[in-house]
Amino acid sequence: xxETGRYLYAIARGLDPQAMTGVPALGGxxxxxxxxxxxxxxxxxxxxxxxxxxxxxxxxxNLSWLEEVARGHDTVVQAVAEQSPTAPLRLATICHDDDGxxxxxxxxHDALEEVLDRIEGRREWSVKVFARPRPAPAAAESTAGxxxxxxxxxxxxxxxxxxxxxxxxxxxxAIADEVHHSLAGRSVAGRRLPPQDPRLTGxxxxxxxxxxxxxxxxxxxxxAAVVEELRAAHPDVTIESAGPWPPxxxxxxxxx
Amino acid sequence: MxxxxxxxxxxxxGSTDGRQIALVDLLDRLLGTGVVLAxxxxxxxxxxxxVQVKLHxxxxxxxxxxxxxx
Amino acid sequence: MSESPRIFPQRLETxxxxxERDLFKLVLTVIELVRQLMEKQALRRVxxxxxxxxxxxxxxxxxxxxxxxxxxxxxxxxxxxADLNIDLGPLGPLLSE
Numbered sequence: 001x002x003e004t005g006r007y008l009y010a011i012a013r014g015l016d017p018q019a020m021t022g023v024p025a026l027g028g029x030x031x032x033x034x035x036x037x038x039x040x041x042x043x044x045x046x047x048x049x050x051x052x053x054x055x056x057x058x059x060x061x062n063l064s065w066l067e068e069v070a071r072g073h074d075t076v077v078q079a080v081a082e083q084s085p086t087a088p089l090r091l092a093t094i095c096h097d098d099d100g101x102x103x104x105x106x107x108x109h110d111a112l113e114e115v116l117d118r119i120e121g122r123r124e125w126s127v128k129v130f131a132r133p134r135p136a137p138a139a140a141e142s143t144a145g146x147x148x149x150x151x152x153x154x155x156x157x158x159x160x161x162x163x164x165x166x167x168x169x170x171x172x173x174a175i176a177d178e179v180h181h182s183l184a185g186r187s188v189a190g191r192r193l194p195p196q197d198p199r200l201t202g203x204x205x206x207x208x209x210x211x212x213x214x215x216x217x218x219x220x221x222x223x224a225a226v227v228e229e230l231r232a233a234h235p236d237v238t239i240e241s242a243g244p245w246p247p248x249x250x251x252x253x254x255x256x
Numbered sequence: 257m258x259x260x261x262x263x264x265x266x267x268x269x270g271s272t273d274g275r276q277i278a279l280v281d282l283l284d285r286l287l288g289t290g291v292v293l294a295x296x297x298x299x300x301x302x303x304x305x306x307v308q309v310k311l312h313x314x315x316x317x318x319x320x321x322x323x324x325x326x
Numbered sequence: 327m328s329e330s331p332r333i334f335p336q337r338l339e340t341x342x343x344x345x346e347r348d349l350f351k352l353v354l355t356v357i358e359l360v361r362q363l364m365e366k367q368a369l370r371r372v373x374x375x376x377x378x379x380x381x382x383x384x385x386x387x388x389x390x391x392x393x394x395x396x397x398x399x400x401x402x403x404x405x406x407x408a409d410l411n412i413d414l415g416p417l418g419p420l421l422s423e
Contacts, residue, residue, distance in 0.1 A: 074282055152383050155369065155389070162366075200279075201280050
């Protein structure tokens with residue numbers, strides 16, 4: 001019989017364990033709630049072949065495994081967040097058994113209370129800014145056109161192109177800053193996340209800003225209106241927003 | 257060339273409407289430092305990995321040579 | 327878990343037929359990198375102002391021909407600028423444009 005561990009999805013306050021029945025757990029298991037010191041950890045049993053140190057090292061490099069687990073994890077987190085203030089955990093936090101879970105709850109207790117206070121009644125919004133794709137000068141064209149003009153003219157043209165690119169980049173950076181400051185000013189907290197790899201997003205336009213904002217649940221519409229204003233003010237970039245989500249980016253504990 | 261990542265984004269596996277989070281956004285948040293796609297190129301022939309080209313070192317040496325002041 | 331997972335999507339899957347094209351792509355990419363670095367360096371030298379008009383003209387003409395030669399090579403194998411841009415992961419794409 002293979003060894004199992006307890007996979008932790010999230011920690012909540014005032015959670016009714018009955019509300020978790022019917023929510024699918026990873027690997028076809030079922031969810032359990034481990035309560036300790038006023039906090040409730042939502043867990044399920046998982047195979048250590050897959051989720052132990054060795055298994056994780058292998059599986060974390062497999063994008064389809066990651067996708068399945070991330071989705072399953074998020075399904076549980078969203079279900080819990082619908083019930084109570086919830087601190088989502090990062091992927092693959094495993095304890096040996098329920099005693100281990102309780103030990104974590106004790107260890108993290110104060111930090112968790114702080115996090116739960118911070119996110120209670122609040123949701124995360126994602127706002128991303130993309131540069132509008134710049135039409136690239138067709139090298140063949142520009143070369144043929146300049147053939148008669150000579151070497152010095154060619155260099156001048158290349159210099160002008162390089163300067164135009166730099167100017168584009170600084171104005172793009174300035175817009176990203178402005179968007180972030182406007183939005184951070186209208187939310188409880190704002191964070192800049194690293195830009196995302198185009199191979200994962202499938203986008204060809206350059207990501208200038210990847211922001212996460214913590215917004216009171218009842219102010220979601222007002223926040224969306226601010227995003228609309230920014231969109232209108234900056235037609236030279238693409239601004240995308242998504243939400244409300246569970247506050248993943250604002251609930252992390254320092255230990256991992 | 258076989259690429260694993262590009263198509264994943266389009267698959268929609270989620271229950272709640274409006275709450276569907278793009279995979280890349282989820283991974284950013286669920287993994288400590290996000291997903292890093294390694295940049296090395298593996299050249300394989302007939303399914304056998306032959307050469308792993310580490311391009312970092314090559315680029316560094318070229319750049320240093322190119323920017324030597326006269 | 328302090329290290330981020332690394333996924334290797336870049337696999338040049340060659341078979342007997344595409345060997346030539348795929349390896350050519352790799353070679354062209356490196357050549358294109360050198361060409362771009364040369365252009366950047368040339369612009370820097372022109373800015374520094376220590377070149378004669380003749381030297382500038384010669385430099386520009388040479389680079390212009392180099393760019394044209396690259397275009398010819400790319401079209402021979404039906405490759406676009408994007409095809410040549412190998413991604414170095416955390417270091418970003420190989421070529422800046």
